[in-house]
Amino acid sequence: MAATDGAVTEVEWQFNAVDVRPVARWLDQAVLPGVTIAPAGIKRLNDAYFDTASWRMHRAGYTCRLRWDGTRGELTLKSMADPDEGIRTREEVNQGISDPAPESFVSQPGPAVDMLAPLIGREPLRLLFALETERRLYNVADAEGTFGEIALDTTTIPVGDEDHPVRLSRVEVEVPAEGVDRARAFVSLLAAEASLSSSGTSKFEAALLATGLHPEPAFHDLGPTDIHADQTIGEVAFAILRRQFAIVVANEAGTRLGRDIEELHDMRVAARRMRAAMSQFRPYLSTTARALEPEIRWLQRALGPVRDLDVQIEHLDQVLAGPMEQRDDLIPYRDLLIAQRDRERKRLLTALDSRRYRRLVERFAALLPRGPARTYVPGRVAVPIVARDTVVARRRKLRKLGDRISRASAPEEYHAARIEAKKLRYAVEFFEPIYGRRAAEFATAVKQLQDVLGDHQDAMVAMETLRRHAQVSRKLPPATILAMGAMAEGYRLEAAELRSRFPRAYKALTGRTWRRLQERLDERAAGLPDPRREQVERRPAAGSSKFGGQGDENVDMHGQAS
Numbered sequence: 001m002a003a004t005d006g007a008v009t010e011v012e013w014q015f016n017a018v019d020v021r022p023v024a025r026w027l028d029q030a031v032l033p034g035v036t037i038a039p040a041g042i043k044r045l046n047d048a049y050f051d052t053a054s055w056r057m058h059r060a061g062y063t064c065r066l067r068w069d070g071t072r073g074e075l076t077l078k079s080m081a082d083p084d085e086g087i088r089t090r091e092e093v094n095q096g097i098s099d100p101a102p103e104s105f106v107s108q109p110g111p112a113v114d115m116l117a118p119l120i121g122r123e124p125l126r127l128l129f130a131l132e133t134e135r136r137l138y139n140v141a142d143a144e145g146t147f148g149e150i151a152l153d154t155t156t157i158p159v160g161d162e163d164h165p166v167r168l169s170r171v172e173v174e175v176p177a178e179g180v181d182r183a184r185a186f187v188s189l190l191a192a193e194a195s196l197s198s199s200g201t202s203k204f205e206a207a208l209l210a211t212g213l214h215p216e217p218a219f220h221d222l223g224p225t226d227i228h229a230d231q232t233i234g235e236v237a238f239a240i241l242r243r244q245f246a247i248v249v250a251n252e253a254g255t256r257l258g259r260d261i262e263e264l265h266d267m268r269v270a271a272r273r274m275r276a277a278m279s280q281f282r283p284y285l286s287t288t289a290r291a292l293e294p295e296i297r298w299l300q301r302a303l304g305p306v307r308d309l310d311v312q313i314e315h316l317d318q319v320l321a322g323p324m325e326q327r328d329d330l331i332p333y334r335d336l337l338i339a340q341r342d343r344e345r346k347r348l349l350t351a352l353d354s355r356r357y358r359r360l361v362e363r364f365a366a367l368l369p370r371g372p373a374r375t376y377v378p379g380r381v382a383v384p385i386v387a388r389d390t391v392v393a394r395r396r397k398l399r400k401l402g403d404r405i406s407r408a409s410a411p412e413e414y415h416a417a418r419i420e421a422k423k424l425r426y427a428v429e430f431f432e433p434i435y436g437r438r439a440a441e442f443a444t445a446v447k448q449l450q451d452v453l454g455d456h457q458d459a460m461v462a463m464e465t466l467r468r469h470a471q472v473s474r475k476l477p478p479a480t481i482l483a484m485g486a487m488a489e490g491y492r493l494e495a496a497e498l499r500s501r502f503p504r505a506y507k508a509l510t511g512r513t514w515r516r517l518q519e520r521l522d523e524r525a526a527g528l529p530d531p532r533r534e535q536v537e538r539r540p541a542a543g544s545s546k547f548g549g550q551g552d553e554n555v556d557m558h559g560q561a562s
Contacts, residue, residue: 006111010092012174013187014083015196020136020152020169023194027138027150035186040137040149048130049204050102052123055215060119060253063204066100073097075105075112086198087180119256121353129211131203132156140186147182148175155203157210166210168203171196218249222368227433229524233386234372234379237281240430242368244270244277249361256352258345261310268303275300276426280390284378289367295360302351309341312462319487326483332476333484336469384524387431391521394424395509402506407499411460418453425450438517445508452498452505459495463488
């Protein structure tokens, strides 16, 4: 179907064919009740596919195609999707192009380049392969009008030997999304009469196979990510960092693309967990590993503002979808948040394009496969000892804050408790593979507390954001200011309701779920040697130990490593 500048949704059936000529004969001769098949001409297509050396397009789930006819062209970014009951549904973003050179068209303004530029950043595009296709077109209609376009494609794929290229024969039936049901019976008949089989791969995927190109993983092997009780704490720390670092890198392309806010969320959470692990296990990591903690903190902070605005916009959209009488008056406020998000997103993309981010990725990629230094004594402590000390210390810090909280407490006190609840939850989840269901149950209870505190913090931030914008923005109309006031009042009531839920959620820290986990923590740690204490005992003065004193003082040190 004819493409236009902008985004469209492509819905089509794709079939393999041994030869498209018998299919063309059937279409030319078929007489079907209620269906008209009309030839629509023959086209010759020249398509070039591009990606960066690190396969950023592919990692984001898109292809980049330039279709050029000699004088003008069309740039298309198309999402990759597996067929569902034989149907592929893909997003397609198109843009007219006046120059086929990648270094030129990446700077031509338009919807496809607007999507492409942040994704590739400073990486140049490289040609993957060029395809030549002869396409024979037919329009198919019923009494209601045209409901689909049939394309019989014979595609030539160069594979290095110009005399023996790979040829691919495909039959595609493209329909508008609302025309699928109208077309289904005809497509089934076409497939049966022409002996067509559903294609499991797209042309792009088939060309990758034919040319022997393989999208490289970001990293071939960062090292083991499994966690078990007979490891040292250094090995556990590295396993956690490897797993979370892989998530950070896997979500970078989607974060750059900006089409799905959950990819930014996942990248931020993984960065946060990396920072939590480095903070939690700081006494057991070498100087080389500890030196990377400020870098992961920087990345987490770079990701934060856009994600926070995503949450606010999502909450606002829920309000706009509801019965609120003043919802139309809130549209200018939503526009203001979108503009602010666009500015923060530019800052985020600048950070991801920076040398500092590239160095962060390179340094972690070099460090993690090596694993912990075997000569570093603190890193050789048995996991159950550190698990017990860490979880107990984290819970103690949260109890110290939570016991003082009442409905009259300042928002800052609730926020501080939220941060400690998150640290406790992460600590328990880090060791969950070792302690199984008891750890999982307690982590769930802490998460429920964290959710109450997190929703409370979101409400307080939303109230403050509304207040700040209402005071300083001169572009918002009076009706919008009034609607924002009503919305802020809703957040105030929500925060009050969440405060009333805090005591019940907080009880989980002292209930049966905690006691069961504490028993298991003590059982696993009992009788295990502790190199930290052995080193302290060999020294004349315990106070001079690099790793802290014994007993509760040692536990407190671990708990405060944040």
